Amino acid sequence: MVHDVISPPAAARYYAYSCLAGYLVTENSIGFLDKLNGFEIKTFKTKRHANQPLATSYALIQVAKQMLPSGYQLEKIQLELIAHFKGKLSEKSLEQSLALGNLAANHVLEYAKTDLFNELSAKVGYTPTLKPGYWYPTPPAYMEAVEPHWNTVRTFFIESADQFKPVAPTPFSMDSESDFYKIQLMGVYNAVKNLNEEQTLIANFWDCNPFMVEYTGHMAIGIKKITPGGHWMGITGIACKKANLNFAETVKTHALVSLTLHDAFVNCWDEKYRSNRIRPETVINKHIDQQWKPILQTPPFPEYTSGHSVASSAASTMLTKIFGENFDFVDDTEVFFGLEERHFKSFKQASNEAAISRLYGGIHYIDACENGVQQGTKLGTFIVNKVFDK
CATH class of the missing domain: 1.10.150 (DNA polymerase; domain 1)
Incomplete structure (x- = not known):
């Protein structure tokens, strides 16, 4: 990966x-094989x-x-x-x-x-619009939008890509009295400007951006990392080992979490290219502060909702069903990438931290994180009920 x-x-x-x-x-x-679509x-x-x-x-x-x-x-x-x-x-x-x-x-x-993935390459590519409030490629690499047609890929458990459609994002407005300007935009701007050490650690721990690029002169260097899903697969392995699950239970748990993550990303990507919302970095650099930079590198796709928020909440809902509400664990998934391990008292605590990390990192507005958590929780709960309702 x-x-x-x-x-x-x-x-x-x-x-x-x-x-x-x-x-x-x-x-x-x-x-649970009879619950899988197709x-x-x-x-x-x-x-x-x-x-x-x-x-x-x-x-x-x-x-x-x-x-x-x-x-x-x-x-x-x-x-x-x-x-x-x-x-x-x-x-x-x-x-x-x-x-x-x-x-x-x-x-x-x-x-x-048969999941229609092979048809994605034949679809018309995404063309950004210059209309106010809409997503546009971000620095430093200005990469094109990633997977604009992902909502056409078949899901495993949920009935359709838009089954858990979140509430609409806060309407874009540069009116200084608007909710977008006062709460969403300035919320990101001020959060990054006033980060403490712990918040910076949280932002970096949950970065999980496989598209990170650094420039040395004219040479671009890709910094390879795991994805949000990869991080939660790591947590799944940690939990299985701590709980001393037998081999079959361990395999089943990994299968359920991975299938849930897949559906969460299909659901989230459906909303991303429907709302097609602009990233904080683009707005802030253009209208507020040309020198402002987010702590994390902005990933190349629309902002709403936060993918990490949706995926983390969905995965944590499944893991909570399997291991319980207060499953204490140490997450060392990112140690390989030079980051210190973090301790969590529950999967929900970890997923909530993953969600808020996007605000601390400067790549998401507050509503994308909060509504993403709700979206992922609803999706995860639906899958849990579908799988375990015998």
Whole structure:
């Protein structure tokens, strides 16, 4: 994901299909498969000699290998996986394990072909408008808008991309007495100007921007990071390990969180290109302060609602259902990227912090964060009720 600089919605899609393949191997009954949109139920019961961890891991990697742009690089990991088990399993067990993994992977890959993702490249690109209040490419790279047609990709659980349509954003206005100017615009401007050390740490911890670019002279250098979805997949792994979930429960939990994240991004991106709202940096630089810069680099897509707010709230709702309201954990997901770990008393505390981090970072208005939390919570609650209502 990081190597290919995958966009947040696309990353969530790759996580979802890979984890779904693993779930097919470990699930011995229908489970939640009958809740998935357009999915042909075909469970893969473990053969007598198959090793479940090997078959599951092989299926997950096989899907990623086929779907990701640089998936061929996973060949080495796949071979290392087989080598790890080779001396521990009989030839028959090894053969059945890989066969089972391939069956699950192929079924998921066929399912993925029907989600309309492959049609996105044929759609007309996004053209920014110069009308006041509408999104326009932001510095330093002025990248074109990312995934303007993502709302056409099939969802897994929710009924349509606009099922959880948030309230409309605060109307754009440069009238100094308007709510947009006084509350939204100046709220971002003043928040960044008056950040304390803790707020700065929060902004950076939840940055999760795979599009960050730094310039050295005329040379552009891409700073590779995980996406918001990747951060929550990391939290999922941390929670599974702390709770001592068994193998099947761990696989199921990763599948549910990844599928929820996918739907959250489809839902959020539907609103982004409907409201098409301008980013704070663009307005502030043009009308208030040419030298002002956000703490975080503004990502290349419309502002409303906040993707991290929607995705984090949806993921935390699912994780809260699985692990409980007061699940205490240490999030070290970002340590690999040079940031210190953070302690949270619940998934909701973490998701709320992720949401407000966008205001501290200077890339979102207050209503995009607050309404994004509501949007993601409603979506997550819908999926929880759909999956667990037997």
